Amino acid sequence: APHRDRVxxxxxxxxxxxxxxxxxxxxxxxxxTLVDVAREVNADVLATRGEDAERLGSIxxxxxxxxxxxxxxxxxxxxxxxxxFGAMGMHPVGFYDLRETAAAVPVVSTxxxxxxxxxxxxxxxxxxTSLLVVDDRRFFxxxxxxxxxxxxxxxxxxxxxxxxxxxxxxxxxxxxADDAEVFLVAATAAFALSPDAVDRAWYGELSQVSSVxxxxxxxxxxxxxxxxxxxxxIDDLYARMQARGIEMIDEIQGPPRWGGPDLLLRQTxxxxxxxxxxxxxxxxxxxxxxxxxRFGEVEARGVAATPRGRALYDRLLTEPGDAAATWRxxxxxxxxxxxxxxxxxxxxxxxxxxxxxxxxTTVAELLxxxxxxxxxxxxxxxxxxxAAGIFASNLTGSSRRDDESDGAAVDLAWLEGAAGRTIHDPxxxxxxxxxxxxxxxxxHWGLPTT
Ligand code: OOG
Ligand code: NI
Numbered sequence: 318a319p320h321r322d323r324v325x326x327x328x329x330x331x332x333x334x335x336x337x338x339x340x341x342x343x344x345x346x347x348x349x350t351l352v353d354v355a356r357e358v359n360a361d362v363l364a365t366r367g368e369d370a371e372r373l374g375s376i377x378x379x380x381x382x383x384x385x386x387x388x389x390x391x392x393x394x395x396x397x398x399x400x401x402f403g404a405m406g407m408h409p410v411g412f413y414d415l416r417e418t419a420a421a422v423p424v425v426s427t428x429x430x431x432x433x434x435x436x437x438x439x440x441x442x443x444x445x446t447s448l449l450v451v452d453d454r455r456f457f458x459x460x461x462x463x464x465x466x467x468x469x470x471x472x473x474x475x476x477x478x479x480x481x482x483x484x485x486x487x488x489x490x491x492x493x494a495d496d497a498e499v500f501l502v503a504a505t506a507a508f509a510l511s512p513d514a515v516d517r518a519w520y521g522e523l524s525q526v527s528s529v530x531x532x533x534x535x536x537x538x539x540x541x542x543x544x545x546x547x548x549x550x551i552d553d554l555y556a557r558m559q560a561r562g563i564e565m566i567d568e569i570q571g572p573p574r575w576g577g578p579d580l581l582l583r584q585t586x587x588x589x590x591x592x593x594x595x596x597x598x599x600x601x602x603x604x605x606x607x608x609x610x611r612f613g614e615v616e617a618r619g620v621a622a623t624p625r626g627r628a629l630y631d632r633l634l635t636e637p638g639d640a641a642a643t644w645r646x647x648x649x650x651x652x653x654x655x656x657x658x659x660x661x662x663x664x665x666x667x668x669x670x671x672x673x674x675x676x677x678t679t680v681a682e683l684l685x686x687x688x689x690x691x692x693x694x695x696x697x698x699x700x701x702x703x704a705a706g707i708f709a710s711n712l713t714g715s716s717r718r719d720d721e722s723d724g725a726a727v728d729l730a731w732l733e734g735a736a737g738r739t740i741h742d743p744x745x746x747x748x749x750x751x752x753x754x755x756x757x758x759x760x761h762w763g764l765p766t767t
Contacts, residue, residue: 579619
């Protein structure tokens with residue numbers, strides 16, 4: 318066959334993100350409002366803050382930036398979706414155990430995303446992906462586990478031809494235009510809300526355990542749960558959404574706005590909306606009803622925290638009182654202060670001219686002497702406490718975790734086995750990026766490496 322234009326992983330990811338966004342705006346029109354308001358806020362921030370607004374990503378990247386959230390039921394489903402995302406250059410990063418959070422949701426999660434900085438700059442699309450832990454006895458009885466397994470084993474979320482194309486794309490570094498079209502149509506369709514009737518009794522039984530368990534295991538297909546735009550001023554967005562009469566959850570999750578650098582991730586959402594769904598009743602009849610499952614999340618991203626910065630965040634999260642004041646008392650309020658205290662990740666780039674002063678031997682000397690300038694590394698990952706907060710404020714009825722029973726021994730290694738892939742450690746990625754930039758500065762000036 319003649320060699321036609323190859324659609325590579327980056328182009329597949331970009332096209333997929335756009336198609337999913339189009340699908341989700343058709344399905345959840347309030348998402349369009351969120352995207353419009355986010356765009357307005359970003360334009361205003363750019364106008365008032367200028368170049369500084371782009372310190373954590375270009376306006377092109379931020380405007381196009383989305384994360385999705387999906388939920389699957391079995392290791393085989395996770396492995397299939399990992400293959401589909403792999404074709405788009407999205408790799409699993411991080412392990413999140415939402416069973417152990419305040420929301421007590423019976424899932425463990427990872428996020429599929431590009432890992433290389435240039436790929437993130439081209440299109441940072443990522444998907445928070447949760448896997449139901451069907452045999453965690455704190456949530457499921459042995460009998461329910463058995464029936465859940467059986468139900469899940471009968472469904473196919475990702476069509477075999479989609480997974481085959483994904484495997485080929487990953488092997489060959491892309492697809493030709495015709496195959497790419499087939500791949501994108503099938504990949505997008507896999508996440509559309511199904512019109513099929515939901516078995517009322519089965520869905521209800523799982524809802525008693527957790528509405529997330531019902532959303533995953535109570536239906537025959539999966540769907541995108543939310544698609545989250547990125548905004549440069551989330552406080553402003555929150556106020557504007559409320560002014561439009563859209564009911565938001567009570568809080569913005571994550572670190573407060575405190576006058577220092579934005580750290581990690583801040584998220585909020587509008588409440589899950591009632592969407593029409595069909596139900597199959599005990600007598601076999603089908604009725605129309607609604608379900609509140611999908612919500613509209615939005616986020617602002619800050620600088621990535623080092624393990625030390627993350628420990629500080631985790632500690633301050635539990636402190637009572639005014640969060641902003643707590644932060645001001647506990648953390649340096651400048652980027653340089655955060656770098657010096659090793660609370661956040663920065664890259665270095667060479668200064669414009671070789672300085673005259675003594676040869677620097679520390680990062681502080683590189684910066685003070687004008688050998689290097691620092692730039693923050695944006696946080697590309699998620700926060701389990703925020704995820705739990707978003708879950709908790711949107712779920713109808715909280716999850717029931719019975720701590721008298723045994724949990725399932727499910728950890729990072731187990732999830733890697735399920736996905737059939739190595740899960741990247743987010744800290745290792747940020748560390749490597751920082752280290753490479755230091756080495757580049759050292760090499761640029763021909764400084765001794767120590
Ligand atoms: C995932 C919730 C976590 C986030 O942004 O923290 C999440 C879900 O609702 O399935 O998306
Ligand atoms: Ni999310």
